[in-house]
Amino acid sequence: MNGNTVSTDVLIAGGGSVGLMLAVLLRHHGVKPLVVEEKPELSHHPRANGIGLRTVEILREVGLAEAVNEAAIDLRAGKIKGRTLAEADFTEGLAWKARGETEFTYTPARIRGTCAQNRFDRVLITKAGDVEFGVALDSFEQDPDGVTATLSDGRVVRARYLVAADGVRSRVRQILGLGVTGPGVMGRETTSVLFRAELRPEQPFAMCNIEHPDAPGLLVTVDGAREWVFLTTLDTEPAPDLIRTALGDPSVEVEIRSVLRFRGRGQVADRLSAGRVFLVGDAAHAIPPLGAFGLNTGVADAHNLAWKLAHVLRGEAGPELLETYHEERHPVALMTMEQARLRFEDPSLHWGQDMARAREAVGAMNAPVVHMGYRYGGAALPSTEDVALDFDGSPGSRLPHLWVADGVSTLDLVGSRWCVVTADPGVEADVPVHVVDGWPYGTVLVRPDGFISRSYE
Incomplete structure (x- = not known):
């Protein structure tokens, strides 16, 4: 190899949450990957903020659960609603939070509230190793022994394996020519506004459904005090006055930090692997947002793939072990996308109380079952409502917690x-x-x- 060629066991294209999580897990198993991310730095605009309990279990395995818990926001209320934040009713939010706190007998995991994706990433990068920002993967070719990739800075990387964590419009997936299955774009375009305002509510909350006709949307906490995200489908340029209307306080100072526009999407790649290349996270599947399934499904992808790559790289297993990644994760991705789609069409399936019969009628599962009750191998679940019943010691299921x-x-x-x-x-x-x-x-x-x-x- 010449001086312009870099060698690594695993090249990860994409340094978002799932790419970073995969890097952490690989290093935990003794593999030192190289991560390249085309953005110049970690994103400060969170696209997700729901860290599921299965993700916390995985963080516990790599010694990061407490750090993420510290980065999470201590909440006393879950989802609330009101014409404006000033008029919001916290009663249901407090009841929702209390219900959640009684359901964790099936896991050792605990998290005190929500953890915005940008705060989550800042924890992950402390154990992710070599992450190069401002560098994209331009092209690659694979052969029986590895993958040769060309980076945007002109370097060539020779890797044993390549993992695409490069998002919903994955360049790696496009180069491979892999198709996708699913409903595709769903719903209206949403504007996500990251802003600063000194709110510091007496009752910290996860999110507030704003029902004001001039500023309808969803207010989401980032740090519980000064940083917030406002999501709206209004076809208007976001401005501080729009935020003030949603807050119900015309005097509050509002600083808009960044604006993202997106539309929900439901799709799963037809293959999650091709030779020595693997897809994880949004490159593998785009999950509609309601339910907080997307990020957590990507973390589970990384968890499934990391130990298998490590075993094969160490010679402890043959390459056929890696074929099980698609076999196991593809059905989970399809199931999760469908569960999110059902919630997109009827949010009460997720947020409503005593909705077990309604979920059963349309084939929806209770959220904890979607997050962690699935099993590998295709066996039917004992329950689509009580996830504790799904941890019954059967092959393909997660080991029961005691x-x-x-x-x-x-x-x-x-x-x-x-x-x-x-x-x-x-x-x-x-x-x-x-x-x-x-x-x-x-x-x-x-x-x-x-x-x-x-x-x-």
């Missing part, structure tokens, strides 16, 4: 490696065996990502 010591979960026992979990002290295996008193799920072989590979009983 506390085994102070602050230690059965999920922590996995330690990112193959292991056996059992109640039988006489079990022997070629991988670590964890004997858990009172374990009711028989003897199970667990993969490094915490999913059950097989049951011995």
Whole structure:
């Protein structure tokens, strides 16, 4: 190789949340990837702010759960509504938050509120390793031994594998010629306005549905005090007066920091892998926003792929292991897109109370089931409403959570490696065996990502 050629095991095209998460996970497994991101810096305009509990479990695995929890906003209310923020009713928001706080017996994960994507990314980059901003992937070719990519700065990268985390209009996906399936563009164009204003509400909230006829939209917290996002479908240029109308305070100082325009989209790539190239996050699937499924599904992609790449790179598994990435994640992406589409058509399926029958009637699942109750291998779920019932020790499902010591979960026992979990002290295996008193799920072989590979009983 000449002096203009860089060598790496894994090249990640895209340094957004999912690309950074993949880099963190690969480094956790002993692989040092190179991440290139065409933007000059981390985005300061959040596109998402809902960090799901399965994502927190993954963060717990790599030692970042507490840091993300600290970056999250301590909320006492979830979603509220009002003609303006000044007229908002916090009663339902407080009740919604209280309901959520009683449902976490199935996971060791905790997060005190929402974590805006820009704050999330600032935590991830601390463990992501080599991330080069202002550099895009221009082109690539692959052969039986690797991928040769040309970067926008003229360098050539020789990588064993390439992972596309380059967004919904993925250049990598286009070069591969992969098609997409789904409804495509959905709904009207939305304007997202990131602004600063000293609000500091007495009751911190996640989001407020603004019903004022001159400023309808959704107010979303970023830091709970000075930074906010206002989402509206009004066909008008955003201005401070529009924000003041939504806030219900004509005197508040408003500084607009940035404006993004987008339309919801539902699509899943027909293949999530092609040879030595893999798609994750929005490059693999665009999920309509209601439900906070998009970012979290991308994190789960990265979690599924990272340990498999590491095993193959270390020679601990053959390349056929990597074929399971598409086989496992593609059905999950299709399911998740469909669940988001149903919510897009009827938001009450997500936000309404006592909606189990309504969800069942249209094939919708309760949100926690979508986030973490899915299983690999195609087996039917025991429940589409109570996610705790889906953690039953069956192959393809996530290992059930039980506390085994102070602050230690059965999920922590996995330690990112193959292991056996059992109640039988006489079990022997070629991988670590964890004997858990009172374990009711028989003897199970667990993969490094915490999913059950097989049951011995």
